[in-house]
Each structure stands twice: as structure tokens, then as C-alpha cells.
Amino acid sequence: MELSGGEVLIEALKEEGVEYIFGYPGGAVLHIYDALYEQNSVKHILVRHEQGATHAADGYARATGKAGVVLVTSGPGATNAVTGIATAFMDSIPMVIISGQVQSRFIGSDAFQEVDCIGITRPCVKHNFLVDSLESFAETIKKAFHVATTGRPGPVVIDIPKDFTTPGIKVPFDYPKTVEMRSYTPALEGHPGQIRKAVDLILSARRPMIYSGGGVVLGDASEQLTKFSRLLNYPVTNTLMGLGAFPSTDPQFVGMLGMHGTYEANMGMHDCDVLIAIGARFDDRVTGELESFCPHAKIVHVDIDPASISKNVKVDVPIVGNVAQVLGEMIKLIEATDKRADEDDLNDWWAQMRGWQSKECLSYDQSDEVIKPQAVIEAVWRATNGDAYVTSDVGQHQMWVAQYYPFDKPRRWINSGGLGTMGFGLPAALGVQLAFPDETVVCVTGEASIQMCIQELSTCLQYGTPVKIICLNNRYMGMVRQWQEFSYEKRYSHSYMDALPDFVKLTESYGHVGMRIENPADVDKSLQEAFAMKDRLVFMDFVTDQTENVYPMIEAGKGHHEMRLKPSRELA
Amino acid sequence: MRHVIAVLLENESGALSRVAGLFSARGYNIESLTVAPTNDPTLSRITIVTSGTERVIEQIIKQLNKLVEVVRLTDLSEISCIEREIMLVKVRAVESGREEVKRLTDIFRGRILDVTDTSYVIELTGDDQKITAFLDALGPDNLLEVVRSGATGIARGEKALKV
Numbered sequence A: 001m002e003l004s005g006g007e008v009l010i011e012a013l014k015e016e017g018v019e020y021i022f023g024y025p026g027g028a029v030l031h032i033y034d035a036l037y038e039q040n041s042v043k044h045i046l047v048r049h050e051q052g053a054t055h056a057a058d059g060y061a062r063a064t065g066k067a068g069v070v071l072v073t074s075g076p077g078a079t080n081a082v083t084g085i086a087t088a089f090m091d092s093i094p095m096v097i098i099s100g101q102v103q104s105r106f107i108g109s110d111a112f113q114e115v116d117c118i119g120i121t122r123p124c125v126k127h128n129f130l131v132d133s134l135e136s137f138a139e140t141i142k143k144a145f146h147v148a149t150t151g152r153p154g155p156v157v158i159d160i161p162k163d164f165t166t167p168g169i170k171v172p173f174d175y176p177k178t179v180e181m182r183s184y185t186p187a188l189e190g191h192p193g194q195i196r197k198a199v200d201l202i203l204s205a206r207r208p209m210i211y212s213g214g215g216v217v218l219g220d221a222s223e224q225l226t227k228f229s230r231l232l233n234y235p236v237t238n239t240l241m242g243l244g245a246f247p248s249t250d251p252q253f254v255g256m257l258g259m260h261g262t263y264e265a266n267m268g269m270h271d272c273d274v275l276i277a278i279g280a281r282f283d284d285r286v287t288g289e290l291e292s293f294c295p296h297a298k299i300v301h302v303d304i305d306p307a308s309i310s311k312n313v314k315v316d317v318p319i320v321g322n323v324a325q326v327l328g329e330m331i332k333l334i335e336a337t338d339k340r341a342d343e344d345d346l347n348d349w350w351a352q353m354r355g356w357q358s359k360e361c362l363s364y365d366q367s368d369e370v371i372k373p374q375a376v377i378e379a380v381w382r383a384t385n386g387d388a389y390v391t392s393d394v395g396q397h398q399m400w401v402a403q404y405y406p407f408d409k410p411r412r413w414i415n416s417g418g419l420g421t422m423g424f425g426l427p428a429a430l431g432v433q434l435a436f437p438d439e440t441v442v443c444v445t446g447e448a449s450i451q452m453c454i455q456e457l458s459t460c461l462q463y464g465t466p467v468k469i470i471c472l473n474n475r476y477m478g479m480v481r482q483w484q485e486f487s488y489e490k491r492y493s494h495s496y497m498d499a500l501p502d503f504v505k506l507t508e509s510y511g512h513v514g515m516r517i518e519n520p521a522d523v524d525k526s527l528q529e530a531f532a533m534k535d536r537l538v539f540m541d542f543v544t545d546q547t548e549n550v551y552p553m554i555e556a557g558k559g560h561h562e563m564r565l566k567p568s569r570e571l572a
Numbered sequence B: 001m002r003h004v005i006a007v008l009l010e011n012e013s014g015a016l017s018r019v020a021g022l023f024s025a026r027g028y029n030i031e032s033l034t035v036a037p038t039n040d041p042t043l044s045r046i047t048i049v050t051s052g053t054e055r056v057i058e059q060i061i062k063q064l065n066k067l068v069e070v071v072r073l074t075d076l077s078e079i080s081c082i083e084r085e086i087m088l089v090k091v092r093a094v095e096s097g098r099e100e101v102k103r104l105t106d107i108f109r110g111r112i113l114d115v116t117d118t119s120y121v122i123e124l125t126g127d128d129q130k131i132t133a134f135l136d137a138l139g140p141d142n143l144l145e146v147v148r149s150g151a152t153g154i155a156r157g158e159k160a161l162k163v
């Protein structure tokens, strides 16, 4: 089979099982768009901004576990994609981004719409390739998917000069079945000796904590994590990225940890004697002040990326390997022995845990005058039976989802944790809905965030994706305002959202349904109404309490045991 | 502490900038960096001299290993190794100084490559200490131009960094 570069791309994507490609055309990719024209095997989703394309592909990838695919043109197309690429990179999301480049002979000449895409994206990709010949294109695509999806996943950019996609110029197409890269051999299996050592330590614990993260979701190891945790009956806490990896409604789950985690999870971290870190990377939002991080604990750390281990916190038993495999081996060892943590110790530890829980750190003041944002999230949880795919933007609303929407399954909670990219929520929801047309997809957002990629409402209309947008409209960049309240003596510098659009009319002008909800009594009813509109996108603008804060909170420079609770609680 | 790290990487355009970019992006210090193809034309070898705490060096090695184009690397400072650097130095050499510079060059086993009425160009090979000592001996006032290649290194014994 002889194919042009554009056709090579499409055939290769077919071979990779790609359903959707999220893109936006331009000069450098016009040959590819021409090849896309008369074929149906790979569906192209025309976004309204390249950032939207990357977030949509990212949402698709997070929900399915498959690589998201993006196609953008050179120059501004590529630079617009950078935010989304960096977002995927920080959260280790498998993605393949194809960017057009000026003709190879013009590279370096400041040609029209030329940017050094390889140079610009280098620090925020797992790897990138500048295609140097049409002959090597197919193999490069194969390598890109391989690198993006194996080991610690991440985005991979393929920059392809326009002349290699010229319709008349063809090469024999033979898509490689496998790839060999001597310089890329991710570790898959944990060292048996280390695993044994870890299990010994784990079984000798008196006050153990299981701290698991996004790696469990990325590595599809929820089942193993759940089995492992139940076998031991140790308290489980999750990072923001790990939510859903262990059922959040399980009594063994003590909530998220970290800056806006629960009091019990953070106190547990501080007091534990053995910490079992699984697919988590000791991020600064999680550890708080490093000086006082887990002062009494011996630490086991399972991670597929050696560089995650002992990066921020020195660990005692490192295990480099795939979390599913390592947990599988640990389970076997635990099942093969009668040795268990001392029962009295464990009971005491749980009693301590229940004591911390009795502080009810997530309780909040109810109101029948103003809509409490937390109450909206709880109502959304009820309205969706806790089983929706929920994307979010960045800010207070994001934290409230993490706190008040207990996820019981992995890949349901889709948000930008590492980069914290406002504008992520709506396009991500588009990607998720395309992956699962029959599932309920909710985007929880704020009035500031939603405006960063609002143009994708148009894409949602074109492809009929009935996302339910829950906007917690507090007329503030709430998260910024909260920091200003706590740390800048309430000097609310530029965090007030003035001149807001009428979101109902705005949504309607995009051809969707808009609702404004101002009365707490209307929350449940209007949610019922919105979720009943199965095939419509509904934008629900909830006018919420303006100055509500996210509690509890660990402030900068503080340790896990120094959490700030809601003011009235602290007095109690 | 000072570390000399030898890296074998794919001899592809852009590979070097990934290594250099890693150091600048993560704030690691580079004292010197040399690069050239090896006998296997598909591979380049980089020698990086860096310094940092044990934790930082551990991260540098892990992050380097993580680069897709890095095939293999070794921290030469952890093993017995030979380290060499070449220096070309142009020194003022007039009157009695001419004899003195030549004598120093002989002591350090350098070679004079170029001679004019007022200057010499000297080639000297050695490790960091030797080169620094030679420069000190010449004295700062006489130095017209100093060119150092940066260190290269190889392990002693049969053990080799190869694919």
C-alpha cells in the first residue's frame, strides 16, 4: 500500500484504535485535513480553540485510559496547545499531539507561522519528535503511542513538516507491530526482595496509613488497591488525583489528604508509624511543610517512575514498578502468612481515627437564604447517584467536589491537579462525553474558570454532547479571594468578577439550555429537571454564597497536624 | 560534592538540548559539559560535571535516565576513574618570562603549539586539579586567553559504559 503522509497518519491512527482526533485546521496541516476529508474511521472533532482540543483529548484519555489525540497547525496552533500539553504532562496523561510544521526546507528561516514547537514543548512533554522524512513517519507515530502510554504515561508531540504530507508523494505503508527503543525501557516489575521487605514492614505496623494517588488510577489498579487495603484493614487516604481509586464511601476511607484534605487523614499522616505510598508523588499540596511531614513514619513507596521516589521525601523501602503488579505480589505474600498487625494496636489506631473524625471537619453552615456551594455538590451527588463522570475547573469549586462528591470508581473524577489549569473543565467534559455518550457527564466550574474555554459550548452543540454544567457562581475568583482573606488582610486585589455575562442568555445563544438558580429551595428540583434533559447541554448557574471558604486548610509553611478548621468548629 | 557523569545517548538532533534543558529547567548546576559522537555513530557521549547534595545528584541521575534518548549513564565519581580535560592557553611570554613559562610547561608536561615574539599557545591535558594548578603557576597577569574543553572521563579496569 502506497500512502501520502496524511494517509499514513490516518492509517496509523486506525491501527492504534483511535476513535477521535481533536483538532483545528491551518496551513501546515491542510494536507492532513484533506486526507481526513473522505474517511469515517477516525472521527475528527472540530474544537473552537486549540487549548480546548488538548483538554478534550485529555478528558477522553483520563476517562478511558487510552491515549487522547490532537491535531493542530504550526505557529499559533501549536502555542495554543501548550497549556493543554503541560496540563497533561503534570498529571501524567497519555496523549499524542500532532502539530504541523513549515516545510522542512524553511525550518529556521522565520517562515510564516513558524515556531520551534519541539523547543517550546520540550519541557512539558514526555518526549517529542520532529519528523525528518516521510519514510520514518509511520514508525515515529508508533513510537509516540508507545512512549505516551507505557511506563509513567505522558504527552508526546509529533511535529511534522508540511512537505512530508504532500498528497502526491507516497511511500509504502507498513505499520510496525512492535517497537524496540534501546533508550526507553520502563521498569514494570517491582524487585521481589524489596516487595518482601515492604510487606514485613507493613505487617509490623502499629499505626499504618495507606496513601494512594493518581498512579493507581493511571495503572488501573483500583481492584488490587481495594483488595490490599481490605486485607489489612488499614486507613486509606487518597490524593486529589487518586480519588475513586478506593471507594470513597467505604468506612475504611478517611478522605483526601493534603492542603484541603480531611482533618483525620492529615492527623493520620502526622501520627502514623508506617506510611504506604502507592502511585503518589509527595506533592507539596500533599506534604505541607516537609520538616514536619510524617515525623514518626517509616515509608514504603511504590512508583513506576524512579524519579518520583525520594524526590521530595526520603523513603525507607522504595519499589520501582507497576502498581498493579506490585500490589498483586504484596497481596500474595500477605495471603500466604498469618502474620498481621497487632489487633489491639490496630483497634486503638482506628479509635484514634474515629476520634478525629468526630470533629466533622467537613460540616458546614446550612442556609435557607443563600445557596451553599457545598450543598450544591451534595445535591449533584444525590441527583447522579454518585455515579457520574465529573470534570472540574480550578478553584474552590474543584475542592468542594473533591470533598463532597465521594467517588467510588476510578476515572470518574477528572480534573487538573498538577498544573491547576482554569479552562480545563468544559473541554474535558466534551472529551469524556464523546467517550461515553450514554453516561452522565457533569462539569463543575466557577464563573471565572468557565470563561477561559467557554467557546467550546459551540463544539458541544455541533457534536451533541449533553454535558451538565454546574457553575458555582460566587462572583469571585473564590480561591484567590480566600487566600487574600487569610494572608493579605482581606485586600481583595483583582479577584472580584465584575461585568459577568448573563450565563443563561449566553448559553441559549450557543443553542443550549440555561438555568439560573438563586434559592436554596430550588437546588434539588432544578437539578432533577436538568438531569432529565438527557440529550441537552444544560448550563446551571448557581448563585452561591459569595464568601464561603474551603475548609479545612493547611496554610503555607504548616504541617499536617496544624490544620485550620472552620472557625465555628475551632471554638467548639 | 563534585560529580562527573558520563551519558550515552542517541546521536539525534535535539538530544543534547534535552540534557541541557533538563539542567536549566530544574536548576541543576553544570560546571562543564562535553559532547561528541562515539565509535558507534548512532551514539553520542556526554560528560557532565556537576555538583550538589546527595539528594540532588540522585535526582539528576534519575531525571537523566528518564530522558527518552538517554541509553545509559554512569556516575564516574562513584567508581575509580580517569578524568581528563584539554586546555589551550595563550600566555604573554616576553624577556625572562619566556624561559619561565617554558620551564613550567615542561614540568606540567604541556606542549607549546605556537610561538610569537610576545606569546605562546600551550596545550595541557590533565584533570581539573592539574589544570587549575598550571593556571595558578602561570599567574593571572600573564594569561591572555584560556580555553578549556571541559572534563571527559572513563572508568578504570574492564568495566565499560557501552550498549
Ligand SMILES: Cc1cc2nc3c(=O)[nH]c(=O)nc-3n(C[C@H](O)[C@H](O)[C@H](O)COP(=O)(O)OP(=O)(O)OC[C@H]3O[C@@H](n4cnc5c(N)ncnc54)[C@H](O)[C@@H]3O)c2cc1C
Residues within 6 Å of the ligand: A090, A091, A092, A151, A152, A153, A212, A213, A214, A215, A216, A218, A219, A220, A238, A239, A240, A241, A242, A256, A257, A258, A259, A260, A261, A278, A279, A280, A281, A282, A283, A285, A286, A302, A303, A304, A305, A308, A321, A322, A323, A324, A394, A395, A398, A399, A416, A417, A418, A419, A420, A421, A479
Ligand atoms: C487548587 C488546588 C488545590 C489542591 N489541593 C490538593 C489537596 O488538598 N490534596 C491533594 O492531594 N492534592 C491537591 N491538589 C493536587 C496537587 O497539586 C497534585 O496534583 C496531586 O496531589 C498529585 O497527586 P498524586 O501524588 O496522586 O500524583 P499524580 O500526579 O497523579 O502522579 C502519579 C504518580 O504515580 C506514578 N504512576 C503513574 N502510573 C503508575 C503505575 N502504573 N504504577 C505505579 N506508579 C505509577 C507516577 O510516576 C507519579 O509519581 C490541588 C490542586 C489544585 C489545583
Ligand SMILES: Cc1ncc(C[n+]2csc(CCOP(=O)(O)OP(=O)(O)O)c2C)c(N)n1
Residues within 6 Å of the ligand: A393, A394, A395, A396, A397, A398, A420, A421, A422, A423, A445, A446, A447, A448, A449, A450, A472, A474, A476, A477, A478, A479, A480
Ligand atoms: C489559567 C489559570 N490562571 C490563573 C489561575 C490561578 N487561579 C486559581 S483558582 C483561581 C480562581 C478561580 O475562580 P472561579 O473559577 O470563579 O472558581 P472559585 O474559586 O470561585 O470556585 C485562579 C485565578 C489558574 N489556576 N489558572
Ligand SMILES: [Mg+2]
Residues within 6 Å of the ligand: A446, A447, A448, A472, A473, A474, A475, A476, A477, A478
Ligand atoms: Mg468564582
